Amino acid sequence: MRLFSKILQVGIATEPLAPGGDEVVRLLHEVDARARRLFGRALAIREVDAGSCNGCELEISGLTSPVYDSERFGIHFVASPRHADMLLVTGPVTRNMAVPLVKTYEATPDPKLVVAVGDCARTCGVFQGSYAVAGSVDQIIPVDVFVDGCPPEPADILRGILGAIGRR
Amino acid sequence: MTFLFWLMLAGYAFGAVAALLAPGNRAVRRGTATGAVVGATASIALALGVFATDATFAFDAPALLSVADGVAFRLDALGAFFLGLVGLVAAPCAIYGAGYSATYEGRYSLRFLGAALNLFLLTMSLVPCAGNVLTFLLMWEGMSLTSYFLVMTERDEPDTVNAGGWYLAMTHAGVALVLAAFLLLAAGADTTSFVHLRAAAIRLSPTMHSVVFVLALLGFGSKAGLMPLHVWLPRAHPAAPSHVSALMSGVMIKLGVYGVLRVGLDLLGGGPAWWGALLIVLGALSAVLGVLYALMENDLKRLLAYSSVENVGLIFVGVGAGSLFLSLGAVPAAGVALSAGLYHALNHAAFKGLLFLGAGSVLHATGTRDMNLLGGLIRRLPWTALFFLTASLAIAGLPPLNGFVSEWLLFQSLLPGIGSSAPFVAPLMTLAVGALALTGGLAAAGFVKAFGVTFLAIPRSPAAEHAHEASLSMRIAMGILAIACAGLGVAAVPILAALSAVLAVRTGLSAATAEIGGGVWLSTPERFAQMSPALIALGLGVVIAGVWLGVRVMAARRGVRIGETWGCGRVTQTPRMEYTATAFAEPLRRVFAELYRPTKDLSIDFHPESRYFVQSIEYRSEIVPWFERYLYAPLIARVQGWGLRTRALQSGSAHAYLTYLVIALLALLGMLLVQGA
Ligand code: SF4
Numbered sequence: 001m002r003l004f005s006k007i008l009q010v011g012i013a014t015e016p017l018a019p020g021g022d023e024v025v026r027l028l029h030e031v032d033a034r035a036r037r038l039f040g041r042a043l044a045i046r047e048v049d050a051g052s053c054n055g056c057e058l059e060i061s062g063l064t065s066p067v068y069d070s071e072r073f074g075i076h077f078v079a080s081p082r083h084a085d086m087l088l089v090t091g092p093v094t095r096n097m098a099v100p101l102v103k104t105y106e107a108t109p110d111p112k113l114v115v116a117v118g119d120c121a122r123t124c125g126v127f128q129g130s131y132a133v134a135g136s137v138d139q140i141i142p143v144d145v146f147v148d149g150c151p152p153e154p155a156d157i158l159r160g161i162l163g164a165i166g167r168r
Numbered sequence: 169m170t171f172l173f174w175l176m177l178a179g180y181a182f183g184a185v186a187a188l189l190a191p192g193n194r195a196v197r198r199g200t201a202t203g204a205v206v207g208a209t210a211s212i213a214l215a216l217g218v219f220a221t222d223a224t225f226a227f228d229a230p231a232l233l234s235v236a237d238g239v240a241f242r243l244d245a246l247g248a249f250f251l252g253l254v255g256l257v258a259a260p261c262a263i264y265g266a267g268y269s270a271t272y273e274g275r276y277s278l279r280f281l282g283a284a285l286n287l288f289l290l291t292m293s294l295v296p297c298a299g300n301v302l303t304f305l306l307m308w309e310g311m312s313l314t315s316y317f318l319v320m321t322e323r324d325e326p327d328t329v330n331a332g333g334w335y336l337a338m339t340h341a342g343v344a345l346v347l348a349a350f351l352l353l354a355a356g357a358d359t360t361s362f363v364h365l366r367a368a369a370i371r372l373s374p375t376m377h378s379v380v381f382v383l384a385l386l387g388f389g390s391k392a393g394l395m396p397l398h399v400w401l402p403r404a405h406p407a408a409p410s411h412v413s414a415l416m417s418g419v420m421i422k423l424g425v426y427g428v429l430r431v432g433l434d435l436l437g438g439g440p441a442w443w444g445a446l447l448i449v450l451g452a453l454s455a456v457l458g459v460l461y462a463l464m465e466n467d468l469k470r471l472l473a474y475s476s477v478e479n480v481g482l483i484f485v486g487v488g489a490g491s492l493f494l495s496l497g498a499v500p501a502a503g504v505a506l507s508a509g510l511y512h513a514l515n516h517a518a519f520k521g522l523l524f525l526g527a528g529s530v531l532h533a534t535g536t537r538d539m540n541l542l543g544g545l546i547r548r549l550p551w552t553a554l555f556f557l558t559a560s561l562a563i564a565g566l567p568p569l570n571g572f573v574s575e576w577l578l579f580q581s582l583l584p585g586i587g588s589s590a591p592f593v594a595p596l597m598t599l600a601v602g603a604l605a606l607t608g609g610l611a612a613a614g615f616v617k618a619f620g621v622t623f624l625a626i627p628r629s630p631a632a633e634h635a636h637e638a639s640l641s642m643r644i645a646m647g648i649l650a651i652a653c654a655g656l657g658v659a660a661v662p663i664l665a666a667l668s669a670v671l672a673v674r675t676g677l678s679a680a681t682a683e684i685g686g687g688v689w690l691s692t693p694e695r696f697a698q699m700s701p702a703l704i705a706l707g708l709g710v711v712i713a714g715v716w717l718g719v720r721v722m723a724a725r726r727g728v729r730i731g732e733t734w735g736c737g738r739v740t741q742t743p744r745m746e747y748t749a750t751a752f753a754e755p756l757r758r759v760f761a762e763l764y765r766p767t768k769d770l771s772i773d774f775h776p777e778s779r780y781f782v783q784s785i786e787y788r789s790e791i792v793p794w795f796e797r798y799l800y801a802p803l804i805a806r807v808q809g810w811g812l813r814t815r816a817l818q819s820g821s822a823h824a825y826l827t828y829l830v831i832a833l834l835a836l837l838g839m840l841l842v843q844g845a
Pocket residue numbers: 051052053054055056090091092117118119120121125126149150151152
């Protein structure tokens with residue numbers, strides 16, 4: 001009963017797709033088609049936060065929101081690198097996360113792809129030179145594609161993913 | 169067969185004497201085992217002989233204790249089944265004991281242990297052979313007393329004396345009830361031999377039948393560990409030496425089932441439907457509660473003991489369904505249910521024996537039964553781990569092992585009952601099937617816990633770190649039982665067909681049961697369901713071999729990269745990060761919180777400077793022991809109250825005692841006068 005009254009009170013909360021949405025849909029379909037061709041199934045992604053400010057994470061989780069709904073297009077976030085085809089790494093790599101990142105990379109079955117998301121991942125961004133930072137992602141593990149932006153938009157991330165699959 | 173009978177007696181007697189007289193510890197251990205193995209082998213041969221020739225073996229010594237009709241043995245197929253069951257577990261346990269009891273050297277008397285073990289096996293083997301009440305009770309009591317002394321072996325351990333006390337009290341309360349049942353039965357009989365009791369039972373009134381049955385059920389139920397009479401199992405089984413626990417849990421409690429079958433089905437010749445219903449209800453209760461309590465245990469052997477309560481429950485569900493169907497006239501269905509119960513008894517003997525032996529190896533290697541201190545043993549005790557895993561799979565009811573066959577049969581025997589038109593039968597059977605399904609799932613979870621926490625991951629204590637593999641004799645013993653688990657599963661069809669002879673106690677049952685097996689298929693009446701254990705085993709074998717080969721081929725083509733176990737990328741892994749036994753059971757503790765009523769006690773010691781730094785955490789969680797607290801504690805208090813009050817009689821004055829004597833004498837004379845008049 002409370003559920004119904006809430007539905008009545010709140011009304012429709014969804015928004016129309018922002019301008020440029022068609023582009024996103026096209027990207028998503030492309031990822032879907034490529035992944036299907038490459039794996040015969042969805043693309044499995046393991047997200048690794050190597051020390052980001054979580055701005056990038058917000059955008060990545062935006063990918064799975066109802067607006068983008070990437071899961072529908074065969075982009076599947078998994079809970080273990082053992083299940084993953086691709087690592088999505090964010091942030092500068094902190095000292096504490098350096099070993100876990102390497103271990104995660106090693107634990108991912110071959111062949112694997114690495115997409116480094118955000119400016120920090122490429123240059124350490126504002127955290128450059130901090131005593132707590134071990135280096136950018138490519139100093140720790142091999143990176144296939146960088147996604148620029150602070151934070152990058154979901155559409156940028158999608159382009160990065162697409163670029164990485166396209167390399168194979 | 170007489171020869172085999174004497175060989176069995178001689179074997180056990182030799183074992184007992186050798187244990188007492190042999191020079192040196194090694195000789196004592198060897199002598200004990202040799203005698204017991206000879207005795208056990210002879211008992212298996214004797215049981216097979218009775219099966220093969222379809223004849224009853226009889227041996228009487230009327231002159232021995234002639235006041236109570238003498239000593240008489242009569243071994244029919246039902247008895248032979250249980251005799252064989254004793255032998256099947258006794259032989260490996262004896263071999264195991266030869267290695268295991270080495271730990272006791274210099275601490276406890278090996279001679280006493282060896283002699284008691286052989287006498288225990290002897291009396292236990294003779295229980296199903298007994299042909300009259302006196303012999304039965306003598307052997308029963310012998311079995312109870314010798315096993316009590318065996319439980320008391322490690323008498324310096326803190327809990328042992330307490331455990332022994334519970335066991336002694338429960339078993340003697342049981343004997344008292346059994347005695348009462350037999351006396352009521354024997355009242356109208358010529359002698360107390362079972363043949364005459366059977367004849368006399370027909371003349372008894374139905375009410376008397378029911379009284380005898382309930383008395384026998386309670387009496388034998390206390391031995392079998394039926395809820396709520398199970399309280400001694402989780403105490404006595406962990407306290408006893410492991411090969412003795414295996415015997416008590418694998419075999420001795422089955423003789424409680426034998427007692428119920430012998431009295432209820434054979435001597436009384438079956439009864440009204442509510443007998444079966446009562447058995448089903450008690451059985452289902454034991455099964456569900458047994459496994460629920462097993463899940464909460466962190467002591468490996470206590471967990472196994474509770475799981476025995478569960479399995480005895482399953483056996484009683486089968487027996488109960490059998491007697492219910494019999495009273496409804498559905499003889500073929502009864503045959504299936506009874507053979508399911510009996511086969512489960514046999515299977516449980518094999519895998520629970522093996523589990524206790526495995527737990528014994530763990531205890532032997534690490535000195536602890538607390539699973540939260542174990543872990544990582546699969547690398548240190550690979551053989552033990554393999555055998556323990558086999559038994560765990562069997563008890564969890566996975567094909568192609570034996571537990572699967574008997575649980576399948578049990579389900580299939582209950583399912584037709586759901587369509588029964590007799591009042592109350594359909595709902596009862598539905599509930600029983602539900603209880604069984606719940607039990608099966610929880611049992612699997614319980615043994616994932618038992619095996620996983622004990623053998624996998626990294627050791628949680630130095631004791632587990634430095635554990636060593638069991639000695640050769642212990643491994644051989646476990647191997648025999650592991651093979652038995654697999655054999656009883658794969659070759660279930662011919663074995664079940666042979667077992668139909670056991671049910672000859674009632675006309676028509678045997679013939680109906682013999683239908684179960686046909687070729688490679690097990691089928692229940694009217695082809696209600698069919699299953700082939702051998703074909704399942706074959707299929708599984710093919711699949712496993714195929715996967716193995718496929719992996720090999722792929723690996724050869726693509727190359728293999730060996731990596732670390734994934735541990736969330738942690739830099740170091742310590743045992744403190746592992747799932748504990750308590751944590752594993754926590755979800756179930758919450759789901760069944762109504763039953764457990766867990767009390768949590770969490771005390772955290774913070775660093776004086778900051779609450780962000782924890783110095784120590786103590787977590788304790790206890791569950792409410794319903795039966796102990798609300799059934800036994802008041803009972804014990806009451807009994808102790810009576811005891812205190814009667815102590816007033818014991819004044820210490822000789823005059824008072826003389827007065828008692830005179831009063832007793834006068835009362836007796838008075839009774840004689842009244843009877844004479
Ligand atoms: S790139 Fe920007 S949003 Fe992403 S982690 Fe760095 S600072 Fe945060």
